[in-house]
Amino acid sequence: MPVLELKNIVKNYPDGENINEVLKDISFQVKKGEFAAIMGPSGAGKSTLLTIMGALLSPSSGTVLLNNQDISHFSKKQQTQLRLNEIGFIFQNSDLIPYLKISEQLQFIQKISNKKSTDAIAILKQLGLGHRLSSYPNALSGGEKQRVAIARAFINQPDLILADEPTASLDSKRGREVVQIIQETVHQQNKAAVMVTHDERILDLVDSIWQIEDGKLNKVNK
Template sequence: MSHRLVLKNITHTFEDGGRQRTILNTLNLQVSEGELVAIMGPSGSGKSTFLSIAGALLKPTSGDVLVDGEAINRLDKQELADVRLHKLGFIFQSANLIPYLKVKEQLILVAKLSGMDKRIGARRTDEILRRLGLDHRSDAYPGKLSGGERQRVAIARALMNDPAVLLADEPTASLDATRGLDVVRMLAGEARELGKSAVMVTHDERILPLCDRILYLENGSLIEQ
């Protein structure tokens, strides 16, 4: 089994009032294909920094982030943008859907940005929406969707370019227990069935039984529960 996401000896520091602060301290993580890993920790423990580094939004002070074996933190700005578009799928707390685009248009936009052939993009959009039980909502605007449906659209959008890694930031924070469980169950299922490495930052203990591993971020390092 391959590890589609690997963080090796990640350290991240910054200067605060003339003092050097360490947020992540030689952090290591390997996420296998088909695996969903939950990352927990108190506010201020570095979860957002961790997710930004794993998602190629922030370069670590030292260490390497490997996606499908490639050290993405060593790439230039344009190469990083390509990695974010083609190798990484993001799912945010508030879904971050574009309010004036219909459900299917949210996905087609991703295909267009990546240069996907128009017919292939349309076919893939239909396939993913059907797979996630959203085909009957394809012409709905985000304002007409329930919170759970919006998060399912966010998962569909994240899957559009067949990424190696799925990264979710508090995806159940605005959902009730039933809808939160449904969303994470779907995320875990897609990771396993499609061979993705999935990482979810969460405070929601209700959904932990659906995860393959639970790690706690303490003192800049990950500790397995």
């Protein structure tokens, strides 16, 4: 059974007197232990699709199943709880809280969640950040910040990880290191992950590749 499954997703926005159809009848699935990448040009609908996967946006029509539960039209409160406990996000910019130390970034997520989580210190050490536990975000390099963001995404043991252009602000070496960490963690912990990216140099690290263009999504042979 897929961790995440989209069935016939459509997303429309009003555009003056017209309707702009951003996503057109999209179906997609990702299973445990699978790391999927979605490629596509700017404006193709990648970000809209990822926000629907992450329960940040409801589709105009179609079904979003997370662990076989229909989350397509959850209330705002239900969506918030779902994102906190079942979905981990990794964004382009790490979006760390500037006044919290690195260890506190993860401990804060643990406090507001009602789900059993991983040892924050242990996961940071595992990602090579043991010497940064008492540092603030402004003392970290771009790659270190993204590793903290990865730790934060995995801290509550979510079944689904969503990564939005995680290498965008990094050079090619650091970007590859970050994606390798995501790949290894997904495989070791048997999680499902979806990454939106423009970076073709890291596609050898994913298990499946999808292409979105003009609002339509198709699987690409690796």
